[in-house]
Amino acid sequence: MTVPQIVIKRRLVILLLFSLIISFVLLGRVFWIQFVRGEELKNRALNQWTSDVPIEPKRGTIYDRNNNPLAISATVDTVVASPPDIKDVDKTAALLSTALDMDRKELEKTLKEAKDKKKGAIYIKRKITDEESEAVRHLNLSGIYFTKENKRFYPERNLSSHVLGFTGIDSQGLDGVELIYEKYLKGTPGRIVSETDALSRKLPFGVDKYVPPEDGLDLVLTIDKIIQHIAERELERALVEHKAKKGTVIVMDPKSGEILALTNKPDYDPNNYSNFQQQLWRNAAVSDVYEPGSTFKIVTASAALEEGVARPEDQFYDPGYAMVSGVRIGCWYHGGHGSQTFIQIVENSCNPGFVDLAIKLGKDRFIKYIKGFGFGETTGIDLPGEARGILEPSKVGPVELATISFGQGISVTPVQLMSSLATIANDGKLVQPHVAKAIIDKDGKTIHEFSPGSLRQVISHETAQEMKKILESVVTNGTGGRGKIEGYKVAGKTGTAEKYVPGKYVVSYMGFAPADDPKLAILVIIDEPSGGLIYGGTIAGPVFQKVMEDSLNYLGIEPKIASTEENDNNIKVPDLRNLYIEDAKKILLQNGLSVRVEGEGYVVTEQVPLPGAEVRRNSTVILKVSDSRTNKDPVTIPNLKGRTVKESTDIINAIGLNIEIIGSGYATKQNPPPEVEVGLGTAVRVEFSQKP
Amino acid sequence: MVVAERDLQRRTFYREQHEVLRHDTKKQQGKSRPNHKARYIARLVCIALLTFLPLYRFSVITESQYRLDTIQSEIKNVDSQNERLEVEIANLKAVARIEDIAKNKLNMKEPENQQIIYFNVN
Numbered sequence: 001m002t003v004p005q006i007v008i009k010r011r012l013v014i015l016l017l018f019s020l021i022i023s024f025v026l027l028g029r030v031f032w033i034q035f036v037r038g039e040e041l042k043n044r045a046l047n048q049w050t051s052d053v054p055i056e057p058k059r060g061t062i063y064d065r066n067n068n069p070l071a072i073s074a075t076v077d078t079v080v081a082s083p084p085d086i087k088d089v090d091k092t093a094a095l096l097s098t099a100l101d102m103d104r105k106e107l108e109k110t111l112k113e114a115k116d117k118k119k120g121a122i123y124i125k126r127k128i129t130d131e132e133s134e135a136v137r138h139l140n141l142s143g144i145y146f147t148k149e150n151k152r153f154y155p156e157r158n159l160s161s162h163v164l165g166f167t168g169i170d171s172q173g174l175d176g177v178e179l180i181y182e183k184y185l186k187g188t189p190g191r192i193v194s195e196t197d198a199l200s201r202k203l204p205f206g207v208d209k210y211v212p213p214e215d216g217l218d219l220v221l222t223i224d225k226i227i228q229h230i231a232e233r234e235l236e237r238a239l240v241e242h243k244a245k246k247g248t249v250i251v252m253d254p255k256s257g258e259i260l261a262l263t264n265k266p267d268y269d270p271n272n273y274s275n276f277q278q279q280l281w282r283n284a285a286v287s288d289v290y291e292p293g294s295t296f297k298i299v300t301a302s303a304a305l306e307e308g309v310a311r312p313e314d315q316f317y318d319p320g321y322a323m324v325s326g327v328r329i330g331c332w333y334h335g336g337h338g339s340q341t342f343i344q345i346v347e348n349s350c351n352p353g354f355v356d357l358a359i360k361l362g363k364d365r366f367i368k369y370i371k372g373f374g375f376g377e378t379t380g381i382d383l384p385g386e387a388r389g390i391l392e393p394s395k396v397g398p399v400e401l402a403t404i405s406f407g408q409g410i411s412v413t414p415v416q417l418m419s420s421l422a423t424i425a426n427d428g429k430l431v432q433p434h435v436a437k438a439i440i441d442k443d444g445k446t447i448h449e450f451s452p453g454s455l456r457q458v459i460s461h462e463t464a465q466e467m468k469k470i471l472e473s474v475v476t477n478g479t480g481g482r483g484k485i486e487g488y489k490v491a492g493k494t495g496t497a498e499k500y501v502p503g504k505y506v507v508s509y510m511g512f513a514p515a516d517d518p519k520l521a522i523l524v525i526i527d528e529p530s531g532g533l534i535y536g537g538t539i540a541g542p543v544f545q546k547v548m549e550d551s552l553n554y555l556g557i558e559p560k561i562a563s564t565e566e567n568d569n570n571i572k573v574p575d576l577r578n579l580y581i582e583d584a585k586k587i588l589l590q591n592g593l594s595v596r597v598e599g600e601g602y603v604v605t606e607q608v609p610l611p612g613a614e615v616r617r618n619s620t621v622i623l624k625v626s627d628s629r630t631n632k633d634p635v636t637i638p639n640l641k642g643r644t645v646k647e648s649t650d651i652i653n654a655i656g657l658n659i660e661i662i663g664s665g666y667a668t669k670q671n672p673p674p675e676v677e678v679g680l681g682t683a684v685r686v687e688f689s690q691k692p
Numbered sequence: 693m694v695v696a697e698r699d700l701q702r703r704t705f706y707r708e709q710h711e712v713l714r715h716d717t718k719k720q721q722g723k724s725r726p727n728h729k730a731r732y733i734a735r736l737v738c739i740a741l742l743t744f745l746p747l748y749r750f751s752v753i754t755e756s757q758y759r760l761d762t763i764q765s766e767i768k769n770v771d772s773q774n775e776r777l778e779v780e781i782a783n784l785k786a787v788a789r790i791e792d793i794a795k796n797k798l799n800m801k802e803p804e805n806q807q808i809i810y811f812n813v814n
Binding site: 068069072073074075148153155156157159225227229233485486550556558559 | 775785
């Protein structure tokens with residue numbers, strides 16, 4: 001049967017229409033894909049057929065001020081596993097765990113999980129040592145590969161760890177200058193973009209795009225690694241010697257605010273910081289606050305001089321205490337210092353004298369100077385976690401004002417205290433302490449220099465000069481004697497603050513040298529030393545003296561004072577420990593030394609300075625006595641004349657003799673007579689009568 | 693007839709001329725056949741050489757590329773070795789280590805004040 005032409009034509013028209021509609025729909029779809037969703041789909045496709053691998057930049061080196069590296073980055077191996085390529089997981093895990101010192105079961109579990117989940121690649125151990133890398137290479141395991149990563153090395157180990165800080169596993173700064181100067185040190189990552197097939201394999205003739213990484217810039221610190229080492233060595237020695245809990249030393253150039261050394265002990269090794277307790281990461285020098293004690297008196301004295309409420313030659317009287325709003329505030333020296341000049345108040349570190357000054361200054365003026373010296377606000381040092389200290393003027397009443405005058409009832413950070421001392425050394429100008437000196441590029445060209453300069457004039461040039469002289473006399477004639485350095489003029493101040501836990505102290509010593517042209521200012525703080533005599537001068541003073549002397553020698557600062565005369569006048573301190581106190585006193589007076597006795601009892605248990613130390617004629621030796629017994633044999637019979645029965649019994653027992661008492665009251669006669677030498681356990685017959 | 697004779701002479705001359713030409717060409721043809729072959733072979737060799745040239749160049753480029761890659765990876769290795777040596781030098785120069793060696797191994801002592809002499813180096 002033939003189909004009529006008209007039917008064929010109609011079918012053709014329908015087909016045409018149908019084709020047209022299909023074409024329009026397809027065109028519409030193409031339009032939709034190309035123009036409406038084009039950008040999005042293009043990106044999705046790009047992600048699918050390219051692999052974008054970031055390239056880690058090399059982190060900048062950190063140098064000390066003399067370009068000695070303190071933190072360096074170097075390329076090391078990281079072990080990566082490709083789970084689909086591992087044939088025998090158990091065997092691989094067993095061999096790898098031995099070579100990389102890892103837990104075998106855990107590694108086995110990780111590998112199996114990754115294999116089950118069909119993961120492309122997983123890290124086994126990142127940034128391994130050369131020995132580990134060699135061991136893994138020897139195993140020649142299938143599915144185990146190496147990639148290169150940058151690892152941070154701190155060649156000086158613990159040295160300056162609280163300034164440097166440390167970096168995390170992805171080379172990001174986590175503490176110290178590593179954190180503060182992260183933006184300069186880290187650099188810009190590069191990338192490799194390459195085309196891949198459906199199984200993420202790189203196409204052999206695919207187009208690669210390579211954007212090179214930009215390495216980080218280098219950082220030069222103000223730290224001098226030799227001075228830093230001296231400070232750490234001496235602080236560590238003092239902590240061991242005095243069985244102290246912790247300590248801090250800061251060395252600063254008072255004119256520029258550059259920190260030459262900053263250390264807290266105990267500390268940690270940033271190479272493996274995770275092996276140390278977190279509290280050891282804490283930079284106590286900037287983050288911890290403490291009651292400064294007498295070292296704070298430099299602020300009170302400066303304010304008093306600047307405001308004219310006292311002149312150096314003004315006379316004061318210390319009865320041993322001061323009464324403020326009905327509260328009795330005692331002097332550290334029992335019985336008081338009596339009549340003394342302003343200079344002697346500072347030399348003797350006399351508390352009632354400073355209370356007097358604070359009262360004369362008044363709250364507002366005193367607070368103005370406390371704030372002026374930078375207390376109650378951060379110094380702006382370029383280290384993380386700086387504390388502001390505790391100073392609340394609204395809560396300062398007359399008693400608080402009085403206690404603040406000698407450094408109790410106010411909390412400061414060591415770096416704030418250092419900054420206030422530097423202000424005096426720097427002719428009254430407050431400088432900002434800082435640890436970064438410059439940012440340099442790989443060719444050593446300076447990109448940026450840090451020199452914050454002075455912030456404000458706190459006290460006048462004249463007052464600062466006056467204070468320098470007074471602090472120098474604290475070292476020459478006062479409590480700061482242990483800071484003396486032969487040939488140099490040293491200015492200093494001691495500090496001893498009792499903590500809220502009775503019997504626990506924080507001792508400090510701070511000073512600068514040469515006093516007339518200060519090159520270095522040093523603060524030493526020792527927390528909770530144990531043992532006999534706990535004074536800033538006796539415990540922190542020797543640390544200050546040694547650090548200052550060694551640093552001045554290292555810097556080539558020539559001694560200016562001729563020391564021959566001093567040498568002739570020097571006397572070696574004899575060993576007085578375990579002696580009856582009266583015998584010890586006699587020996588000291590014969591040697592041309594004066595004596596100060598502390599404690600109750602008749603036997604010397606501690607002495608400062610220690611035996612063998614060289615001191616100048618007429619220096620004071622502090623003897624701490626207790627009621628223990630001596631074991632000296634033979635015993636020299638003491639003179640008991642005028643002593644009570646109890647005193648005589650205690651003395652005779654303390655030196656290992658027996659007493660035979662006749663009568664009561666005061667001793668009048670004794671047998672054997674004084675100065676006779678007898679054996680231990682000899683009986684001494686003492687006659688007493690009511691009238692001496 | 694004089695005219696016809698001349699005409700004959702002319703024809704003979706032309707024929708002779710033509711003969712000479714043909715003879716020359718034949719001679720020439722006999723000589724040029726081996727030349728032509730040589731040229732043909734030379735051309736072939738040239739073409740073959742020309743086709744080898746890019747191949748050779750490709751091989752040189754690939755070889756250079758390979759050498760470049762090797763050198764670059766060598767540089768990388770040396771660089772990373774340098775980095776490690778720098779770390780090692782820094783480790784060896786650690787001030788605590790040097791002090792320990794000086795004091796305990798070499799029995800060195802810190803100078804007394806009298807032993808220090810100051811010079812003006814400027």
